[in-house]
Amino acid sequence: GQQLNQSPQSMFIQEGEDVSMNCTSSSIFNTWLWYKQDPGEGPVLLIALYKAGELTSNGRLTAQFGITRKDSFLNISASIPSDVGIYFCAGSGAGSYQLTFGKGTKLSVIP
Amino acid sequence: GAVVSQHPSWVICKSGTSVKIECRSLDFQATTMFWYRQFPKQSLMLMATSNEGSKATYEQGVEKDKFLINHASLTLSTLTVTSAHPEDSSFYICSARSSGSPTGELFFGEGSRLTVL
Numbered sequence: 001g002q003q004l005n006q007s008p009q010s011m012f013i014q015e016g017e018d019v020s021m022n023c024t025s026s027s028i029f030n031t032w033l034w035y036k037q038d039p040g041e042g043p044v045l046l047i048a049l050y051k052a053g054e055l056t057s058n059g060r061l062t063a064q065f066g067i068t069r070k071d072s073f074l075n076i077s078a079s080i081p082s083d084v085g086i087y088f089c090a091g092s093g094a095g096s097y098q099l100t101f102g103k104g105t106k107l108s109v110i111p
Numbered sequence: 112g113a114v115v116s117q118h119p120s121w122v123i124c125k126s127g128t129s130v131k132i133e134c135r136s137l138d139f140q141a142t143t144m145f146w147y148r149q150f151p152k153q154s155l156m157l158m159a160t161s162n163e164g165s166k167a168t169y170e171q172g173v174e175k176d177k178f179l180i181n182h183a184s185l186t187l188s189t190l191t192v193t194s195a196h197p198e199d200s201s202f203y204i205c206s207a208r209s210s211g212s213p214t215g216e217l218f219f220g221e222g223s224r225l226t227v228l
Binding site for chain 2: 031033035040041042043044045048088097098099101102103104
């Protein structure tokens with residue numbers, strides 16, 4: 001089946017720094033989604049990508065759908081303490097609404 | 112974004128009892144809902160796909176008779192953990208796809224934490 005490799009697994013950064021995380025898949029995806037999950041909560045959709053090469057921003061967050069359709073990255077600029085959480089990438093293939101999730105990137109921001 | 116609500120947000124039950132978790136789409140109709148299970152510090156694991164008016168499709172290794180799913184309306188899906196045991200303790204999360212949303216865009220509920228004593 002489809003597999004997603006998400007990296008890094010965890011990050012400790014200073015407040016104000018920029019952050020980058022990425023996901024690669026073993027197969028082509030038609031949709032890439034990035035979610036953030038706070039402890040004890042469900043994932044919240046941050047950015048949705050539907051076209052290869054697409055670059056989309058949501059405030060300080062920017063995500064891109066890789067040209068090969070097998071990867072995506074998420075950047076967070078000027079991090080703040082409330083950015084702390086676990087970020088998951090997720091993708092779905094052609095004709096499927098089922099999502100395959102990455103293992104998550106745990107972000108810690110040091111004030 | 113669309114709102115998906117789960118209830119209860121947490122539940123503690125005795126071993127052998129059954130627990131029902133509800134997942135509602137509050138401001139849209141959801142033809143398809145998904146149920147996930149998440150263990151501590153791990154990613155979400157898809158358990159089953161719930162389609163309104165038809166039987167759920169379970170992922171390999173998920174017991175149909177243990178995790179009963181009902182999707183009786185376009186805004187409600189329920190997951191019933193039958194004869195719960197301590198190993199069923201987990202964080203259960205539902206997600207829903209709006210019939211009017213782009214392919215693959217899913218919105219998640221807040222999650223339900225089940226603890227079986």
